[in-house]
Structure formats: structure tokens, C-alpha cells
Amino acid sequence: MVMSQTAVLELTNDVLLPAQSAERARLDVIDKWWRWNPEEIILPAHADREQKALREVSETPWLSLVVTTIAQQLVCELIRSGETNDVEALWKPWQRNRMASRQRAIHRAALGYGYAYSTVMPGDNGAAIRGRSPRDLYAVYQDPAIDEYPQYYLERGNGFLFFVDDEAKHTLLVKDGKVEYVTHNIHGVGVAPAIRYSNQIDLEGRMPGEVEPFIGAAKRINKTDYDRMLVQHYNSWKIRTATGMEKPGDEAEGQRLKLLLRQQDILVGEEGVEFGTLPETPLDGFISAHESDVESLAAVSQTPAHALTGKMINLSADAITEARAMLDLKAGERKIGFGDSHCQTLRLASHIEGRERDAQDFTLRMEWADLQSRSMAQAADALGKMATMLGIPVEMLWDRIPGVTPEDVKVWKDFKDVNPSADDKLANSLIAQSNGTNG
Numbered sequence: 001m002v003m004s005q006t007a008v009l010e011l012t013n014d015v016l017l018p019a020q021s022a023e024r025a026r027l028d029v030i031d032k033w034w035r036w037n038p039e040e041i042i043l044p045a046h047a048d049r050e051q052k053a054l055r056e057v058s059e060t061p062w063l064s065l066v067v068t069t070i071a072q073q074l075v076c077e078l079i080r081s082g083e084t085n086d087v088e089a090l091w092k093p094w095q096r097n098r099m100a101s102r103q104r105a106i107h108r109a110a111l112g113y114g115y116a117y118s119t120v121m122p123g124d125n126g127a128a129i130r131g132r133s134p135r136d137l138y139a140v141y142q143d144p145a146i147d148e149y150p151q152y153y154l155e156r157g158n159g160f161l162f163f164v165d166d167e168a169k170h171t172l173l174v175k176d177g178k179v180e181y182v183t184h185n186i187h188g189v190g191v192a193p194a195i196r197y198s199n200q201i202d203l204e205g206r207m208p209g210e211v212e213p214f215i216g217a218a219k220r221i222n223k224t225d226y227d228r229m230l231v232q233h234y235n236s237w238k239i240r241t242a243t244g245m246e247k248p249g250d251e252a253e254g255q256r257l258k259l260l261l262r263q264q265d266i267l268v269g270e271e272g273v274e275f276g277t278l279p280e281t282p283l284d285g286f287i288s289a290h291e292s293d294v295e296s297l298a299a300v301s302q303t304p305a306h307a308l309t310g311k312m313i314n315l316s317a318d319a320i321t322e323a324r325a326m327l328d329l330k331a332g333e334r335k336i337g338f339g340d341s342h343c344q345t346l347r348l349a350s351h352i353e354g355r356e357r358d359a360q361d362f363t364l365r366m367e368w369a370d371l372q373s374r375s376m377a378q379a380a381d382a383l384g385k386m387a388t389m390l391g392i393p394v395e396m397l398w399d400r401i402p403g404v405t406p407e408d409v410k411v412w413k414d415f416k417d418v419n420p421s422a423d424d425k426l427a428n429s430l431i432a433q434s435n436g437t438n439g
Contacts, residue, residue: 020138036061058226082363093349114209127349144205228286339366
């Protein structure tokens, strides 16, 4: 039964809008740190224009780099089923909705904010899959840690509000500060069709991202860099002094004498005049503090230090592997969670398109692209040993070759079916002869 207009408006005004506004305020802070617009360093009230300019150049989008480093490891390229080898129908909604490229935005939002959504609705050509930011979609779960689908959700878009439950999509309009009911469409999906992608989720439904827990570390780096910029700008050179010299009475004359002092000039003075210098403030301590702060951020965020510093000198292959170990573990954990959500999205798409067998296939798993840096020779050697020593059919290893897409593998298999090798022809001939004899 479709929810009444009165119930929709009361739930939206009394529950969803206040809760979404509070969550949006929290996510806006995260968004600023993620999208290179962090909280500004506090300056004294008398700070001049130069100090404010130094503050601007001291801010670096460290947390954006933390998100990017892990996001670049996450690219789904194929789905597999434990029940069938024919996954073409399952994969078509993914291809039709251009998820090969759009998945990246979902991954980045889930990493940055802690969670994100995809929505699956009936469309003109089948299921329509769309990624949604948690700043624009607020979902309510009965049990946020366990439930697959929300009870209902509120979505912002195109100047309207959309209240969606398991029956219908209600369109609302905010006019002069008041929410007005416009219309509704019955979607017939049977659930509120939003799938959550969580970066990490605990048994209480909390979902920290890759930005909020590390804001303090990023603040320290920016403050250290600002202090270094102050010293570099005001105190990074020697100051020449002269004592016992009569000060020019005319300020303009004193300035003129100062400007006349050039590199090749010799300073001379009367008896009792002493020349000296005040030393510059060394920057070594600030540079060391910066490096220590960056290393701390790398440690707590499980990001390879060389990804943040760019330093990678004389590292052996084993050292590189060890440096990436924590990132690989982190990426592997995210692949499990995001992959499960992608499979849920495709099962819901199958339900919408009337393929109930696919919709009930809980053996689905996502295959992720192998993006680790290795040479083709290394990959060929490893795959060759798997084929010869473990007896794995070579066709089953084609899609594990770096840079080879599922479409490439399909073309290769089709070509082999049409153009069998000599060994395949001999095997087929012997099988045919055996079948004829047995017959």
C-alpha cells in the first residue's frame, strides 16, 4: 500500500530533513578536507596580507592523496558465479550503465565520506544504476549494521526532494521554506532500492572514511609547513649590522646608502665602527618536523610513505613489496566490501529485469583488475608455472594477464573455438573415433 501524502510530508519534515541536515554538516567538513579546501590555520588578529598569503601556500591536499592512493587500486572488471558460467545477462546492466567508469566515483565517495550509495530503478532499457553521494541521499535502516536495504531514503536532485520507500518514489518540492507534495510513481521493486557501499562498518553501523580520522594529522602538517614558510619568508637570510656608525639624519639618505651597497663593495668605517651579521634561522628542524608528520600520516592511514613523499631511492623489489604490504591489505579489505555491494546491485538489477535465477544467485563475486606494477615477463612466468605445474587450463588464466580485459579474453576464446589448434583437432578426432567405436 502506497504511503499517504500526509505521512510522507510528516516523515520528511519531522525526521528526514533534520537528520539529513545534521549529517550534511558533518560531511561538508569532511568534503573540505578531501577537496583541498581544509580548515584554515588560525592567525592572530593583526596578521597582514603576507601572512595570509603564506597560509594559503602552506595548505596541501594530503587527505585527497590518501583517498586517491587506495581508490586507484579498486577497479572491477568482471563478475563470476559459482552456479553458472554464463554471466553475460548479469553483466549487461553493468555495461549498459557505464559502470566500468562510474564505479570509480562510487569508490571514491565511499572512501572519502565513509559510505556512498547506488540506486537501481526500472528504466526504459532495463535497470538504471546510478551512484549517489551521501551528501545528497540520506537512508534510514531498521538495523544499520545488518539490513541489506533501507526502510526508506530521502534524495536531493534537480531542485526536488524524492522520498523513496519499498513501494513508490514520491516527488516533493521545497517552496518558500515549506515542503510541498507533487506526485508519486510506483516503482514496484519491492524494496527501497538503495545499496550502501561502506568503507568500514562495525556492529553499531559506524562507517569511518579515509579522511575524518586523519584530519588532526593533516592539520599538524599544514601548521608545520606554515611555520616553515614564516621563517623562510622573514628569517632565512643573514642580516648585516653596523654599530658605532652615525645614523644618517635623513631617512631617505639612509635608504639610498643602503641601496648602494652591492656584492663587490667594501665596507669602511671610522674608528669604533664594528660590522657584523645576525645569523639566519635554520630550516632543518622544520623540515624534519614536516617529514615526521607526513610519516605519521602514512602510518595511521596505512599509506606507503613513498606515495606521500615521492622518495623511492635504491629500493629492492622485496623492499617495495614490503612497503606496499599494508596498502595491499587495506585494498583487499575494501574489495571485499565494495565487491559485495556491487553484487547486490547486480542482483537487484536482475530482479528488476525479471531474471529471478540471477537475482537469487548469492555465489556472485567481483573480479578486480590486477593493477600492481610488474613486468609482462614476470606475469608470463608466474602464469606459465601455474599452467604447467598446477595443471590449470591456460584459457582460465588469460584474464589474469596484466592489461587484458574480459572483452579481449572473449575474443580470444571465440577465435580458438573457430580455429582450433593441431592438438585440439587431434583430441577431437580421437574422441569422435572413440564414440564411433563405442557406438
